[in-house]
Amino acid sequence: MGSRRLPLTHLLRNSTYPRKRGEVKKNNNDIAGENTMTKAVWAGLIGILALTGAARADDYPSHPITIIVPFAAGGPxxxxxxxxxxxxxxxxxxxxxxxxxxxxxxxxGVGRAVHSPADGYTISFGHLGTHVANGAVYKLNYDLVADLExxxxxxxxxxxxxxxxAVPATSLKELLDWLKSRPSAATAGTAGAGSGSHIAGVYFESVSGIKLQYVPYRGTAPALNDLIAGQIDVIVDQTSNSINQVRAGTIRAYAVTDDKRLSSAPDIPTAEEAGLKGFHMTLWSGMWVPKxxxxxxxTKLNAAAVEALNDPAVKKQLESQGLEMTPQDQLTPEALGxxxxxxxxxxxPIIKAANIKVD
Known part of the structure; x- marks a missing residue:
C-alpha cells in the first residue's frame, strides 16, 4: 500500500514527521523555534497569495469581459x-x-452572473426589476445583495x-375610461412576472382603479413588437424601449411616470399633468459583479463606466433614448448599493401585497 499524502496544513502544523522509536524528545526551545518557522511559512504563503491577487488586478483585464444582459437583444x-x-x-x-x-x-441571467468566478470577467447588467423585484417574486438560489458587488x-x-x-383614446383620461369599461379584459404586455413593466402595470392599476390581464414575454422588445402588431392593448414600458416607435407613429403615448417631462419628448405630459396623481416610477439600471x-x-470597472457615461457622444445617445443621466455624485458602487x-x-411589500407570482 502506497504512502499517504499529508495535506499542506498538516505539514505546516507538524513540521517534522512523528518521532521514531527511540528518537530524542524535543525541548521547549526546539518547539518554540519550529512554531516560529511555521508562522513564518504561513506569513510567506499569505504574502504570496496577496501578491498574486494584486498582480491579477494589475493585469486586469487580460481577455474579453462578458456582460450578461438578462433580457432579449434589441430591448432597452x-x-x-x-x-x-x-x-x-x-x-x-x-x-x-x-x-x-x-x-x-x-x-x-442574474443567476448565471452570480455563480460565475469572482474575477471581474463577468458583469451582471440589470435594473429595479431584476435586482430588486425578483427577490420578492421568485424563489432564487442566490441573494441579490449578499451575492453581488x-x-x-x-x-x-x-x-x-x-x-x-387601434385603442380609441387620445388622452390618458380617455384611455383610463376605455380600460375601466373592460375590466381584466384589456391585455398588458410585460417582460415577465416581477419585471419592471409588470410592477409598473400593477402600480398603474393601484393608482387608477383599472384591472389588466398580463401577457408575459422574454423581455420588452418582443412585447413591443406585439403591441405594434396589435396583438396586445397596452404596455407601461421603459421610455427608451418605446420612444422611437412613438415618434414613428406606430404606437400611441399617453403619459410618462417621471415628475417632469422628458427633454427628449417634451410633448408627452407627465401622469400628474394628465390627471393621474401619485403615479411616479423610474426604472434605474446598474452593473454588478459576483461577490x-x-x-x-x-474600481477599474467603475472608472471605465464613469468615463463612458461622461463621454458627450455616449451621453447624447443615451438621452436620445429617453434616459435620465445619473448625477455625478451618484456614479459610485456605494450609491448603487x-x-x-x-x-x-x-x-x-408592494409586490407581496399585490400577490405577484410567477406565471
Whole structure:
C-alpha cells in the first residue's frame, strides 16, 4: 500500500514527521523555534497569495469581459449595455461581449452572473426589476445583495404608458375610461412576472382603479413588437424601449411616470399633468459583479463606466433614448448599493401585497 499524502496544513502544523522509536524528545526551545518557522511559512504563503491577487488586478483585464444582459437583444437594457460596452472597451483595452440570457423575468441571467468566478470577467447588467423585484417574486438560489458587488449606478428610465393605435383614446383620461369599461379584459404586455413593466402595470392599476390581464414575454422588445402588431392593448414600458416607435407613429403615448417631462419628448405630459396623481416610477439600471471580486477590479470597472457615461457622444445617445443621466455624485458602487437596498425596502411589500407570482 502506497504512502499517504499529508495535506499542506498538516505539514505546516507538524513540521517534522512523528518521532521514531527511540528518537530524542524535543525541548521547549526546539518547539518554540519550529512554531516560529511555521508562522513564518504561513506569513510567506499569505504574502504570496496577496501578491498574486494584486498582480491579477494589475493585469486586469487580460481577455474579453462578458456582460450578461438578462433580457432579449434589441430591448432597452440590451441597447444601453451595448452603448456602454463599446465605450468601456476603449478604456479597458479589451472587448466587452454582450450575452443575452433570458427567462424568468431576468432571474436566470442574474443567476448565471452570480455563480460565475469572482474575477471581474463577468458583469451582471440589470435594473429595479431584476435586482430588486425578483427577490420578492421568485424563489432564487442566490441573494441579490449578499451575492453581488455593486459597480455603478446607471441612467434611469422613466416609464411611459403606451397603447396600440387601434385603442380609441387620445388622452390618458380617455384611455383610463376605455380600460375601466373592460375590466381584466384589456391585455398588458410585460417582460415577465416581477419585471419592471409588470410592477409598473400593477402600480398603474393601484393608482387608477383599472384591472389588466398580463401577457408575459422574454423581455420588452418582443412585447413591443406585439403591441405594434396589435396583438396586445397596452404596455407601461421603459421610455427608451418605446420612444422611437412613438415618434414613428406606430404606437400611441399617453403619459410618462417621471415628475417632469422628458427633454427628449417634451410633448408627452407627465401622469400628474394628465390627471393621474401619485403615479411616479423610474426604472434605474446598474452593473454588478459576483461577490468577492477584488476591490481593485471593481474600481477599474467603475472608472471605465464613469468615463463612458461622461463621454458627450455616449451621453447624447443615451438621452436620445429617453434616459435620465445619473448625477455625478451618484456614479459610485456605494450609491448603487444604497439605492438597491432602499428599493427592496420600498417595493417588496408592494409586490407581496399585490400577490405577484410567477406565471
Amino acid at each position: 437594457s440590451d441597447a444601453m449595455a451595448r452603448v456602454l460596452a463599446e465605450r468601456m472597451r476603449t478604456t479597458l483595452g479589451q472587448p466587452l461581449v454582450i450575452e443575452n440570457v433570458t427567462g424568468a423575468g431576468g432571474s436566470i 455593486p459597480v455603478v449606478l446607471l441612467p434611469s428610465n422613466p416609464m411611459i404608458v403606451v397603447s396600440k393605435n 468577492g471580486t477584488p476591490k481593485e477590479i471593481v 444604497t439605492r438597491q437596498k432602499a428599493e427592496i425596502a420600498k417595493w417588496w
